[in-house]
């Protein structure tokens with residue numbers, strides 16, 4: 001057993017959904033259903049954690065093809081209306097956004113590592129200023145690979161120029177965290193902001209004053 005303390009990580013890799021941004025697909029689905037001949041339940045099956053969303057978030061289909069599939073199921077609005085309804089379901093997790101800001105003030109590079117899609121990212125970029133405050137973005141639809149598959153973890157290592165325990169990775173999904181462990185990364189399984197902030201501070205050896 002390795003009893004030596006892990007070295008200080010050189011960069012922090014943040015998952016986005018349920019870590020820096022909370023989200024609720026129910027909001028998007030209700031809005032789409034109000035402009036559709038399909039029921040909210042039918043739309044939920046089509047959109048939320050579905051094969052269609054998986055294809056969209058791995059970049060196998062375009063935004064227009066995603067929209068056309070929902071239109072085929074009964075949505076009556078334009079692509080622009082769909083884009084606004086689909087993406088408007090995010091809320092900032094303020095304490096975690098502050099953590100990122102403080103890490104950057106302390107000179108620690110930070111990155112976004114997310115299973116996501118073009119509509120969500122365009123909306124988030126135009127709505128949340130904090131989203132510009134990262135060194136880089138590793139997004140599933142741009143890499144045609146989704147967490148927890150290994151190729152997108154290799155993309156993180158390539159973009160950061162770091163690997164193994166030089167990376168500290170924060171994600172709320174255990175299967176994603178476990179894939180990080182297999183790469184030798186330091187990890188925090190995110191459950192709630194106070195514990196994550198304390199764990200990051202401990203691993204980065206940053207004092208209370210900074211965080």
Ligand SMILES: [Mg+2]
Pocket residue numbers: 015016017018019171172173
């Ligand atoms: Mg997440």
